[in-house]
Amino acid sequence: MKKRKICLVITTRGNYAKMKSLIDLAIKDPSIELQLVIGGMVVLEKYGRLINQINKLNVKVIRQINFVVEGENLLTMSKSAGLAMIEFSLVFNELKPDIVMVIADRFECLPIAMAASYMNIFLAHIEGGEVSGSIDESIRHSITKLSNLHFPCSKEAGQRILKMGEKKDTIFVVGSTSFDVIRSINKNDLVQIRNYQKDYGIGAQIEIQSKGYITVIQHPVTSEYEDNFKNANKTLEAVVELNIPTIWILPNMDAGSDGVNKALRFFRDKNKNNFIHFYKSLPIEIFAPILFNSLCIVGNSSSGIRESEFLGIPSVNIGTRQNGRERGKNVIDVSYNKNEIKKAIKKQINMKSYKTQNIYGDGYASVKILKILKKIKLITQKTIAY
Numbered sequence: 001m002k003k004r005k006i007c008l009v010i011t012t013r014g015n016y017a018k019m020k021s022l023i024d025l026a027i028k029d030p031s032i033e034l035q036l037v038i039g040g041m042v043v044l045e046k047y048g049r050l051i052n053q054i055n056k057l058n059v060k061v062i063r064q065i066n067f068v069v070e071g072e073n074l075l076t077m078s079k080s081a082g083l084a085m086i087e088f089s090l091v092f093n094e095l096k097p098d099i100v101m102v103i104a105d106r107f108e109c110l111p112i113a114m115a116a117s118y119m120n121i122f123l124a125h126i127e128g129g130e131v132s133g134s135i136d137e138s139i140r141h142s143i144t145k146l147s148n149l150h151f152p153c154s155k156e157a158g159q160r161i162l163k164m165g166e167k168k169d170t171i172f173v174v175g176s177t178s179f180d181v182i183r184s185i186n187k188n189d190l191v192q193i194r195n196y197q198k199d200y201g202i203g204a205q206i207e208i209q210s211k212g213y214i215t216v217i218q219h220p221v222t223s224e225y226e227d228n229f230k231n232a233n234k235t236l237e238a239v240v241e242l243n244i245p246t247i248w249i250l251p252n253m254d255a256g257s258d259g260v261n262k263a264l265r266f267f268r269d270k271n272k273n274n275f276i277h278f279y280k281s282l283p284i285e286i287f288a289p290i291l292f293n294s295l296c297i298v299g300n301s302s303s304g305i306r307e308s309e310f311l312g313i314p315s316v317n318i319g320t321r322q323n324g325r326e327r328g329k330n331v332i333d334v335s336y337n338k339n340e341i342k343k344a345i346k347k348q349i350n351m352k353s354y355k356t357q358n359i360y361g362d363g364y365a366s367v368k369i370l371k372i373l374k375k376i377k378l379i380t381q382k383t384i385a386y
Helices: 013-026 074-095 109-118 136-146 155-163 178-184 190-199 222-242 257-270 284-292 307-311 338-351 365-375
Strands: 004-010 032-039 061-065 099-103 122-126 149-151 214-217 246-249 276-279 297-299 315-318 331-334
Touching (some): 004 013, 004 365, 013 284, 013 365, 032 365, 109 122, 109 136, 122 136, 149 365, 178 284, 178 307, 178 365, 214 222, 222 315, 315 338
Parallel strands (some): 004 099, 297 315
8 A cells, every 4th residue: 555645844843842743653654654844943043953852753854944034024034935935845846745734823834835735735734723813813724725634623713614615524623733742741750841951041040840930932923023022021021020930932933033032132131130041942842841830821822822721721821912812711811011911920820720621622633633644535626615
């Protein structure tokens, strides 16, 4: 029987978290030929070179692509997307995969989807159908309309894809694939977090103990490009005044991360920091136990909506980046106001934990996905269903 060639693309730390369990399963399946392609922030030193973690997996990286234009502004993001389209077209032409997998709503995922669609390659989309802020909202739904197969995380997202004119027999609600990794690892292992802090990141060496620190992740909002520096400062001011040990993970490569990083750099230059440790990036194997042992997560990352809900961790979501996304009871939404942020953090710390509602799945998504990928008929021609 001919092996089915499945191309998985990893461009960010989030992609790695969501693809890891699928990779682990695919490399053990004799009916699958896995084509792992990496690029974007995972190959760049300034974002932590997550490629080092990927290289530890029992899988060969078949192609490495450089498409990121330095600058982290609106123009460079647009240029990077254009380069991604060219580079991935060349790779797909060479590898000739049967299926290309694309995730969610990253800016570079749209040109990946376009390249596959234009070349009549069957396209499968993970995490479609959701609502959020920023340019992500438009990118996600654009990818949905290009995709032949849909793996939404929630029932509501699945219904939204159906309303977009996609055929019911192409939509499979499977949950979030990152939960598969979180479910399977030891989240109480604080020793590995302490050891990791000694070797990675900058800033204070904070005491790592369960429920002894907060975690902050604040990404730029591309549709609020001019405000990202100011908004990051509001979060910084709140965290500084609370003076709680903090693990702060730097932003992704979207336009506006220059403003967020500028705010953090100014803070480090002007303040004697004895309670914040900064990381460029964290692999899911380290991030999951860090989040699990946090007092709460603060910022605007989807981890404050998805993974925090799965783990029952209190979350303070700031601003508009996650607007419209389904939330659990563990989330408090606030604006970019120092006092609002402080008040919400204090309240969430007192809550300690929440019971999960499993809005985004139960931690067994990858098994479901691979089973479908192996059997689905590869029909690339699409017709709107209404």
